[in-house]
Amino acid sequence: xxxxxxxxxxxLIGDHTDYTGGWVLPMPIDAHTTISxxxxxxxxxxxxxxxxxxxIDISLPVVDPAKVVPRWGRYVAGVLHQIEAAGLAPRGFxxxxxxxxxxxxxxxxxxxxxxxxxxxALTDVADLSDTEIARLCQSAEHLASGVPCGIMDQLCIAAGxxxxxxxxxCASLAIEHCPIPESASFxxxxxxxxxxxxxxxxxxxxxxxxxxxxxxxxRDATLxxxxxxxxxxxxxxxxxxVTENRRVRDFAAxxxxxxxxxxxxxxVASHRSMQHDYETSNDVMDAAVERLLGESxxxxxxxxxxxxxxxxVVLRRRDH
Ligand code: GLA
Numbered sequence: 001x002x003x004x005x006x007x008x009x010x011x012l013i014g015d016h017t018d019y020t021g022g023w024v025l026p027m028p029i030d031a032h033t034t035i036s037x038x039x040x041x042x043x044x045x046x047x048x049x050x051x052x053x054x055x056i057d058i059s060l061p062v063v064d065p066a067k068v069v070p071r072w073g074r075y076v077a078g079v080l081h082q083i084e085a086a087g088l089a090p091r092g093f094x095x096x097x098x099x100x101x102x103x104x105x106x107x108x109x110x111x112x113x114x115x116x117x118x119x120x121a122l123t124d125v126a127d128l129s130d131t132e133i134a135r136l137c138q139s140a141e142h143l144a145s146g147v148p149c150g151i152m153d154q155l156c157i158a159a160g161x162x163x164x165x166x167x168x169x170c171a172s173l174a175i176e177h178c179p180i181p182e183s184a185s186f187x188x189x190x191x192x193x194x195x196x197x198x199x200x201x202x203x204x205x206x207x208x209x210x211x212x213x214x215x216x217x218x219r220d221a222t223l224x225x226x227x228x229x230x231x232x233x234x235x236x237x238x239x240x241x242v243t244e245n246r247r248v249r250d251f252a253a254x255x256x257x258x259x260x261x262x263x264x265x266x267x268v269a270s271h272r273s274m275q276h277d278y279e280t281s282n283d284v285m286d287a288a289v290e291r292l293l294g295e296s297x298x299x300x301x302x303x304x305x306x307x308x309x310x311x312x313v314v315l316r317r318r319d320h
C-alpha cells in the first residue's frame with residue numbers, strides 16, 4: 001500500500017515570468033490531493049476519483065496521453081508516459097484520488113495530481129530529485145493539456161515547504177525557502193473558475209517569445225530596451241515581465257526584512273501590471289482585488305497564477 005499527498009499552491013508574486021526564465025515566488029497551501037492504493041502485477045493504472053464520475057484505466061506503455069478519456073486521466077497518462085520516456089518502468093497500480101483542492105480554481109490542481117502520480121509511480125523505481133520530478137511533470141502537463149506552462153507550479157509543489165514561500169530562479173532552477181514575516185499572513189479567495197487551455201495563456205507565451213527575439217532574454221533586459229520596442233502590444237507584454245522580475249526580488253528582500261507595507265505595495269503593482277500590460281485579468285478579478293484592498297487589515301491583493309479567473313491572493317496584517 002502507498003499513500004502520497006501533493007499540495008496546491010498560490011503565487012505570492014511573479015506571474016508569467018517562469019516560461020521566460022525569470023523569478024517567481026509561489027507557496028504551497030493547505031489544500032491537497034491524495035492518491036492511495038496498491039501496486040498490481042498487470043501493467044495498468046486504474047484510478048477512481050472522489051471528484052470525477054468516471055474512473056480511468058490506462059495501460060502501459062502509454063501511447064498518446066492527449067487521447068486518454070475521461071480527460072482527467074490525461075494528466076496521469078502524461079506522467080506515466082514521461083517516466084517511460086526517461087527509460088524507467090513504472091509498475092501497475094490500483095487506487096483512489098481524493099482532493100481538497102478545487103479543480104479549475106487556479107490553485108494548480110493538475111500539477112498536484114501530476115506530482116502525486118509521479119511520486120507513486122517512482123516508488124522503488126527511481127530516486128529522482130524534486131527538480132527532476134517537477135521537470136518531468138511539466139512536460140507531462142504539456143502533453144496532457146497542450147498548454148505550454150512554465151515550471152513554477154510543479155516545482156513549488158514538489159519542493160515547497162510548509163509556511164515558506166519558494167523563491168525560484170526559473171533559469172537555473174535554484175530554490176530558496178523564504179520564511180513569512182510574523183506580522184503577515186496570506187489568504188486566498190476563489191473568485192471565478194478558469195481553464196488555461198481555453199484561455200489566452202498560449203498567446204502570452206508566444207508574445208513573450210517575440211519580445212525575447214527583439215531584446216534578448218527578458219531576465220537581463222533593461223526597461224529602456226523594452227520601452228524601445230516598436231510594437232505597442234509586445235512592448236507592454238515585455239514591460240510586465242521585466243518589471244515583475246524586479247518586483248519578485250524586491251518582494252523577497254522586503255519579506256526578509258519584515259517590511260510588510262512594501263510587500264503589499266509590490267503586490268498591488270503586480271496586479272496593475274497584469275491588468276494593463278499583460279492583460280491576464282478581467283473585470284471580475286479586478287473588482288475582487290479592489291474590494292479586498294478596502295478591508296482594513298489588507299496590505300496587498302493580486303490575481304494569482306495564470307489568470308483569466310481563478311483566485312486572488314491577499315496579504316493581511318496578522319495582528320488582525
Ligand atoms: C500557470 C502556469 C505556470 C505559470 C503561471 C503564471 O499557473 O502553469 O507555469 O506560467 O500560470 O505565472
